[in-house]
Amino acid sequence: MKEATLKQIATQLGVSITTVSKALKNYPDVSEKTKKKIVDLAIKLNYTPNSFAVNLRTKESKIIGVIIPTVDYNFFSKVFKGVLEEAEKRKYQVIILRSNEKLEVEKKQIELLLNKRVDGIIMSLSNETGDFNHIKNIIKHKTPLVLFDKIAKLVNCSKVAINDRKAAYDAVNYLIKKGHKKIAHFRGSYMPQNSIDRFLGYKKALEDNNIVYDPSLVYLCDNNTDFEDGYENAKKILMEHPDIEAIFAITDLVAVGIIKYFNDIDLKIPAQIAVFGFCNSFMSEIITPKLTTIDQPGFEIGNRAASILFDEIDLKKKNKPVIFQSIELETKIIERDSA
Amino acid sequence: MKEATLKQIATQLGVSITTVSKALKNYPDVSEKTKKKIVDLAIKLNYTPNSFAVNLRTKESKIIGVIIPTVDYNFFSKVFKGVLEEAEKRKYQVIILRSNEKLEVEKKQIELLLNKRVDGIIMSLSNETGDFNHIKNIIKHKTPLVLFDKIAKLVNCSKVAINDRKAAYDAVNYLIKKGHKKIAHFRGSYMPQNSIDRFLGYKKALEDNNIVYDPSLVYLCDNNTDFEDGYENAKKILMEHPDIEAIFAITDLVAVGIIKYFNDIDLKIPAQIAVFGFCNSFMSEIITPKLTTIDQPGFEIGNRAASILFDEIDLKKKNKPVIFQSIELETKIIERDSA
Numbered sequence: 313m314k315e316a317t318l319k320q321i322a323t324q325l326g327v328s329i330t331t332v333s334k335a336l337k338n339y340p341d342v343s344e345k346t347k348k349k350i351v352d353l354a355i356k357l358n359y360t361p362n363s364f365a366v367n368l369r370t371k372e373s374k375i376i377g378v379i380i381p382t383v384d385y386n387f388f389s390k391v392f393k394g395v396l397e398e399a400e401k402r403k404y405q406v407i408i409l410r411s412n413e414k415l416e417v418e419k420k421q422i423e424l425l426l427n428k429r430v431d432g433i434i435m436s437l438s439n440e441t442g443d444f445n446h447i448k449n450i451i452k453h454k455t456p457l458v459l460f461d462k463i464a465k466l467v468n469c470s471k472v473a474i475n476d477r478k479a480a481y482d483a484v485n486y487l488i489k490k491g492h493k494k495i496a497h498f499r500g501s502y503m504p505q506n507s508i509d510r511f512l513g514y515k516k517a518l519e520d521n522n523i524v525y526d527p528s529l530v531y532l533c534d535n536n537t538d539f540e541d542g543y544e545n546a547k548k549i550l551m552e553h554p555d556i557e558a559i560f561a562i563t564d565l566v567a568v569g570i571i572k573y574f575n576d577i578d579l580k581i582p583a584q585i586a587v588f589g590f591c592n593s594f595m596s597e598i599i600t601p602k603l604t605t606i607d608q609p610g611f612e613i614g615n616r617a618a619s620i621l622f623d624e625i626d627l628k629k630k631n632k633p634v635i636f637q638s639i640e641l642e643t644k645i646i647e648r649d650s651a
Numbered sequence: 652m653k654e655a656t657l658k659q660i661a662t663q664l665g666v667s668i669t670t671v672s673k674a675l676k677n678y679p680d681v682s683e684k685t686k687k688k689i690v691d692l693a694i695k696l697n698y699t700p701n702s703f704a705v706n707l708r709t710k711e712s713k714i715i716g717v718i719i720p721t722v723d724y725n726f727f728s729k730v731f732k733g734v735l736e737e738a739e740k741r742k743y744q745v746i747i748l749r750s751n752e753k754l755e756v757e758k759k760q761i762e763l764l765l766n767k768r769v770d771g772i773i774m775s776l777s778n779e780t781g782d783f784n785h786i787k788n789i790i791k792h793k794t795p796l797v798l799f800d801k802i803a804k805l806v807n808c809s810k811v812a813i814n815d816r817k818a819a820y821d822a823v824n825y826l827i828k829k830g831h832k833k834i835a836h837f838r839g840s841y842m843p844q845n846s847i848d849r850f851l852g853y854k855k856a857l858e859d860n861n862i863v864y865d866p867s868l869v870y871l872c873d874n875n876t877d878f879e880d881g882y883e884n885a886k887k888i889l890m891e892h893p894d895i896e897a898i899f900a901i902t903d904l905v906a907v908g909i910i911k912y913f914n915d916i917d918l919k920i921p922a923q924i925a926v927f928g929f930c931n932s933f934m935s936e937i938i939t940p941k942l943t944t945i946d947q948p949g950f951e952i953g954n955r956a957a958s959i960l961f962d963e964i965d966l967k968k969k970n971k972p973v974i975f976q977s978i979e980l981e982t983k984i985i986e987r988d989s990a
Contacts, residue, residue: 375746375767383732393722396749405763407714407744410735424744428714568937575939598907600914600939 321353372629376621377407377425379418379435381462382536385565386593387610388436391460394614395434402622404431413536415440422446425455432456432621434614437464439501439536456624456634460617462504470624472617472639476506479606479643480513483588484560486604486645488521492558492586494529498545498570500562501534510562510590529553533566542569550579558586558651564593567603571650575600586651601649609641616641660692711968715960716746716764718757718774720801721875724904725932726949727775730799733953734773741961743770752875754779761785764794771795771960773953776803778840778875795963795973797956801843809963811956811978815845818945818982819852822927823899825943825984827860831897831925833868837884837909839901840873849901849929868892872905881908889918897925897990903932906942910989914939925990940988948980955980 318336322329327346335342335350342350378395380388392408399406407430411418418438425433426449433450436459441447444464450457457469487495497514500507511530518525531549533541542561546569549556561567567589574581581587581601589596589605596603616639627634657675661668666685674681674689681689717734719727731747738745746769750757757777764772765788772789775798780786783803789796796808826834836853839846850869857864870888872880881900885908888895900906906928913920920926920940928935928944935942955978966973 383728383735389722389728396722396747405746405748405767408735408747409744428744572937595934595937598911598934599937 321350321357325349325353373429373431374403375405375407375428375430376432376434376618376625377409377421377428377430379409379411379421379425379433381411381413381436381438383410385538385563385591386595387461387563387591387608390610391436391614391617394611394616395618396614397611398615398618398622402618404622411438413439415442419446422450426450426453430455431625432458434458434460434617434621436461437504438462439504439507439534442503454628456621456628458617458621458624460613462506465505468636470617470620470636470638472613472620472641473506474608474613474643475640476509477513477516479590479608480510480560481517482513482643482645483590483606484514484517485521487558487560487586487588487651488517488523490558490586490651493523494553494556495523495558495560496529496531496549496553496556498531498533498542498559498561498566501532507562514560529556533562538563538565539569539572542566543573544569546570546573550577556585558588560588560590562590564589564591564596564603564605567605567650568595568599571599571601571603582649582651588651592646596646596648604648604651605646607644607646609643612641660689660696664688664692712768712770713742714744714746714767714769715771715773715957715964716748716760716767716769718748718750718760718764718772720750720752720775720777722749724877724902724930725934726800726902726930726947729949730775730953730956733950733955734957735953736950737954737957737961741957743961750777752778754781758785761789765789765792769794770964771797773797773799773956773960775800776843777801778843778846778873781842793967795960795967797960797963799952799956801845804844807975809956809959809975809977811952811959811980812845813947813952813982814979815848816852816855818929818947819849819899820856821852821982821984822929822945823853823856824860826897826899826925826927826990827856827862829897829925829990832862833892833895834862834897834899835868835870835888835892835895837870837872837881837898837900837905840871846901853899868895872901877902877904878908878911881905882912883908885909885912889916895924897927899927899929901929903928903930903935903942903944906944906989907934907938910938910940910942920989927990931985935985935987943987943990944985946983946985948982951980 318329318332322332331342332350335347409421411421415438418441433455444467447464447467451469460472463471463473499511515525531545535541559570561570567587570587579585589603592605592607596605620637624634657668657671661671670681671689674686748760750760754777772794783806786806790808799811802810802812838850854864870884874880898909900909906926909926918924928942931944931946935944959976963973
């Protein structure tokens, strides 16, 4: 079937092409009666407006790009849901790309999105991202950018995150108040800001409670396979520190790996050892014992990031100045059975 | 910063605009030396090719659309990962939309994608989708379409799914071989083909084993909140059929809801009652007891659907005929501890 053109519709109804075009864009200066006739025929003829041509004129793509490190985690699903919900409201579409936690892939994805002239970009940095020139390049291109979760403090743009340091501090403080002294931290990679901040929160809570920080109690989970990292390090810590009392894990998935190992060897949680997670993902509710964790509001993070981005796109369109925002969303402890 | 144009690059290097354009597209008829000079300057000047202009000429967007019913389930994450992996290889980008299991939203999303002139669409139908005119409209628009998981047998396009009837048959047969006779089915909505087929597989397995089908043992889970549906119906079935021996659930998430309720009331699984899931999602491994389930290869489904779609896009571009494929991927029983 050949596609209908504006001209065809105009000819068939004996009106001008401009009238057809205006009617299809719902301009007020075409009568409702004419509008209805035109729209009905357009539907009948299967007319599709050529968005790319529209794009050239308005310089808008009505598409935003979202770059996430991985599609595996419940957290990013929640974020994505938050982004989608706002995008649906504001009539934007979302291209989703993943960096696979790799700097080189992240660079390539940004380039792709800029080439595609998306109206804006929302992203969480990969674990490898330590310099930010490719991120700054987005800003140089005057493409609105909002960072979330794994952000770069040095990049001048809007950001939506939680206070990772405070959240981690609260978690470790909770473990200490429960009577634990020998508390390990299963930390994330060295690069991401949130991983650094969670580690610093852990350390500060120990210090504020007069517990000497012992670096040998910090285990690195940086294989991008949190579950296995948690499982393997749980095995290791029981050999190296059989008297360990509690573990604060960088993510729920690491915590679930830990619990899985302890369940496998019949170590009682929390009687013999306490486990604290981070995220409040769906699985933290269904595992036995149910995981005590930090609620990281993924949906709100995505929703807020999208809302800020669309506002910045609007301001840019109107040539109005944009003031960048750094939003810090509240976290809270979800008390369950593992600690 | 003003963006560089092809002309600017051409003037600065004293070559023609055509040469610059060809160099940036890596055409073989520009010398490597000239190519390098042009590419270097383009990078220095922050040149971004205007993809939308390119689109008008090539009529390609290099974007495909994926419509999924919901972003909540592990299954769709796996499918999406499979799609992304193939898209990255073939240098396509992916717009992802969700229908929220609503027919009206699904119609709107299709319209958006067709307006955006995506090169192709991959989709799984919503639970409400009973007539298929909007799906057929995609084909009328000559936009390649691949359906997966919740497919419409009546729509003439390529499809990737599993044999839901056989998989369900295998599951119920497994329960019967374990000695169970009074077996319930927690089924999905009435509309989706896969929900119908899983129900028919359940029924057939009973019949083939001379067990009389009892409609009062079939419970409907159609609130799009599988976990709660499973939990609530588990509560209900124990009141209505206290002697029930086993439950075959339409999804892992329903099964996890069932297990959650039985754990809450300390009913022993599988000693007092067996539970069988469907999907083999991550949570089926971490719940206690671990869930016996059907492995539904989500990654392969997405990967295969994308691969077929890109092939069809290529054939269309070359004006070659497309032969639609119906791919049925293998499933298998994952024996764990719940049955």
